[in-house]
Amino acid sequence: MLKRSTLLREMGITLLSITLAFGIGAFIIWAAGFSVSAVFINLWKGAFGGKLAIGQTLTKATPIIFTSLSFLIAFRCGLFNIGAEGQMYIGAMVAAVVGAHLHLPIVLHVVACLAAGGLAGAFWGWIPGYLKAQRGVNEFVSTMMLSYVAIGFSDYLVAPRGPLHDDKYWANQTVRIAATAALPRILKPTQVSMALAVAIFFALLVWYYLFRTPAGYELRSVGLSPPAAEYGGIRIKRKLILALSLAGLLAGLAGSGEVLGTHFRFIGRFSPGYGWDGIAGGLIARAHPIGAIFAALLMGALRAGGMQVQRSGAAPGDIAAVLQGLVIFFIIAPTLVRTLIRWRRR
Template sequence: MPVNSQAVSKPESTDVLKKIFTGSALVSVLSVFLALVVGGLLIAATDKDVASTAGYFFARPTDFLSAFWSAATNSYVALFQGAVFAPGVSGPLGPFGPFMETLTIATPLITSGLGVALAFRAGLFNIGAQGQIIVSGTLAAYLGFAWHLPIVLHLLLVVVAGILGGAAWGGLVGYLKARTGAHEVILTIMFNYVALFALRWLLTTPAFLRPGESNPITPRLDDSALYPLIAGGQYRLHLGFIVAIGATVLVWWLLNRSTLGFEFRAIGANPKAALTAGVNVSRATILVMAIAGGLAGLSGVAQVAGTEKVLTDGVAASYGFDAITVALLGRSTPWGTFFAGLLFGAFRAGAVQMQIQTGTPIDIVLVVQSLIVLFIAAPPLVKAVFGMNRKKKAAASTVAGGAA
């Protein structure tokens, strides 16, 4: 079958992706730092003590500066304590107990982020991780509470069903993209809505609705269908995190050590050149979206078989959209995405403690995440703030002067 010309044309969006993902790791680190600085300024600007000391700033400026500094630092200290290390906390892991919650929240972020990142490497915008998580979670949950099987077999079937559900939902987008030239951004966004409203309808049917319950929630999954806990019963961390590590290794191998991964990267770099070199672009487009959907499907499994243990219409939360941010921060690399997922998991885990301890709104964390995306997408801005362009020009002038 002839390949649709739209499927192999190189859109401007691919050039944008290449500029973002070929930036240095230093720019990513500086983007996070700059976002935290701006977030700290916003925290201080909305603090009551800062506002009260601002009224007599010129009389006693030190009061204002001290309140300003304390507002920002206290919030970030509370965030750290709620996400990584909290002195005085009891439990099997002591002060490192909060880190278990960070890893739990990071698990679906990592796997869905890998799905988005893999598609990005092939020059495709997978905005459909949200829908892929919903479909996978729906299938996995149904097998989990409707089927009653032995412990190992049951969990295995739940995981496979989740992966296949996400892969089918993503692969359908890839098929339409390859065969008709339809834009994957439009397709994935619309598929997100289809998946969400289909789930809401299913949760009103007798097959899914918990008996005697009016709220849209399924029965609890059988214990044989659940991921086992790996850090003790006091913590929610489950086997899904180990699966996320395995998925990261698998994606790294796929992209860097396999022929199929080479084809994906070739298409992302230049679809026309890849086609000329003999790469079946249509086939690769379908495969990359299917694999990306399967990776996002692991997030749905982690939610229903690990963290929540039931299915609701909030199964995907905002993980599918946050996955885009995670992939951006990780510069579309497997291990970069993994650590970006850990960072965003820490933000989510620590935000509650930050609000309880300092009164800082949780929304500040969302602002910081948004700022990270802004700075990641604008490397020249970050370089200009830290004077990296001036240093580069100065070095170039020195070399030119020496040559003269």
Template sequence: MTEPTKDEPVSDGPADPGVPAAAAPASGFTVPAAQDGPAPKRSFGQLLIEELTTANSFMVTLLAVVLAMVVGGLLIIVVDADARAAWGYFFSAPGDAISYSWYAVRDAYVALFQGAVFDPSSLSGGDAAQIFYPITETLTYAAPLTFTGLAVALAFRAGLFNIGAEGQVIFGCIGGAVAGFAVPLPYGLHLVFALLASAVFGALWGLIPGFLKAKTGAHEVITTIMLNNVAAIFLVWLVTQKGVQDPGRTDAISKKVDETAKLPHIFGDAYRVNLAVLLAIAAAFGVSWLLNRSTLGFEFRAVGANPDAARTAGMSISKAYILVMVVAGALAGLGGGSVLLGTAHALTPSVSAGIGIDGITVALLGRAKPWGVVGAALLIGGLQAGAVKMQAAANIPIDMVNVLQALIVVFIAAPALIKAIFRLRAVTTSGTTTTLAKGW
């Protein structure tokens, strides 16, 4: 091999990558031509395995629920007296400890399923009402949770944490009750008026933290928590006032709403499920349209994603904060109205049943997406419906359902923990690895 002369260029391949390797000057090696053509086609099984091992939103949510059930099972073993006693003799009879623990967890979760979805023992009786009663109870619990979940989720999308759904629910109940027993109207019109009153009362209570956030910068978490307490105290005072309290009662309970203001039952009086289920689905559709199809919804999402960029683009941040809290308050107020006009029919200090707080769980579990909220509301509603059966059949405290909900929130809010425990691969988009920055 001769040394190159002074004027002879040294080349290790073609200067232009588009030039074929055969046209390049000889330099001891050649650059292989790029391989053109489609990527190898993957089978359905390969695609399924890839999805199941990737830290996408669906898998993180699903595994968070599974992990919560596993941890809940361990707590059931601790709560169950027989299983707890059997573990005291583990070294002498390990089989008994494992057996008692297995049956305790199995009986609890089977009872939970039977109370929420379907009880096979009801088939022997032949009573159709008993066969479908569990799933209708789940729908009954899920309807108001859908409203409150949407109220929290909508605020999430605009960058606000609406802890105040509970207070908005309470004022929605107040509005529906007052309109239901104090304003006599004909059937049909009375129900519409009572629902509108619930929405308006909830919207007005949501306006307060929205205005404070927009005009003074007051943090919505602090103001909404305080307003929740104000609403609860105001309700306790209100139900004992003359003209509101039931004249035939001495305890804190209001008059019942008129029959013309009650939400009609969908499948007859044998079930509690009522028109609120259909209204909740309509609300989810409306919020989905608002966020994805309307100009106002685009502003909400833009403000939530980057307020500075939205302001630069000419959007009013103050207007967005106020409007989103008004709409969220109206949704939560409808949730209160669905409880008051659907199942409660009278105000009591505990009429809201904590559905505003549960709405936070629903919004987190549904990833702040309208149809995700519907699915999450069905899950939480099923847990609440099945809790009664679980307590009666398996002797497990009804508070265990609250523990399961809390565990779900913990794991949903820590996607990195789920990813590490189950060794999920990071989500990739266009060949670039991304990470989950938020829990929703």
């Protein structure tokens, strides 16, 4: 566990980074000829100004909690899971199929969808894990490339003439899931659903696993020092495969939550980049599962605020995206630099 002084210092660095990002963002907004105050007011309004705004933030934060967990559980084992985006698509697709075409009673159906989506994601994480452990294939490359495979495959499935295309609406999406498979919405009229509760539950679960069980301790010790772990009798290869499979499972749940709670169907290219946000979220959280909840809230707030900036006409959506990018960059940059330096020294 972090010492209290370290914790405070880390929080201080994070806050400083956020301030710096907003400062530079303000300069860019000003230079582009938009009102800085209007953009920031709307960013705030869109993220926290009222029930709908908070709903938007929570809706966007929900999948990012999962993908942040996905990134950090692999990170704790010394692996970079860049492929959460694809694992999420696979999970979402399988959850949508189980949700629409299986007939089960309420609750059981939701559990079945989550399990199927999670396992599908886990399989998509197991492949690079196996390749890494048995053949030494760099997981950086394999997870990312498998992402493109997953997204492209899902595109094919829901495109017109694809086997899962919904003919009724013409759009690239599957049919609606059964009512028994839907996660109830908890903050109507917003899109926030029980998926949020599931996400927080899993954050606690991951925390318990990593810090309170021997298996989690072993997984972390592989990340801290592989030779020492091996000397201590831990079978490293199995841990590597397990870590990436768990990462895939969590990302798969992110997609399942989107299908079961937010959209009630699989929509082609539904993600604005939640998988990538998870990398940022995991790093902002300093790879701590509880921190991931708050990191995801920040990312979700930025996304929700960006929508309001666009709607109010304070600035085009692109400007909001620039701001999001800056915040992520400034928060991650120090962590990333530190991590890379540590890895080079090794």
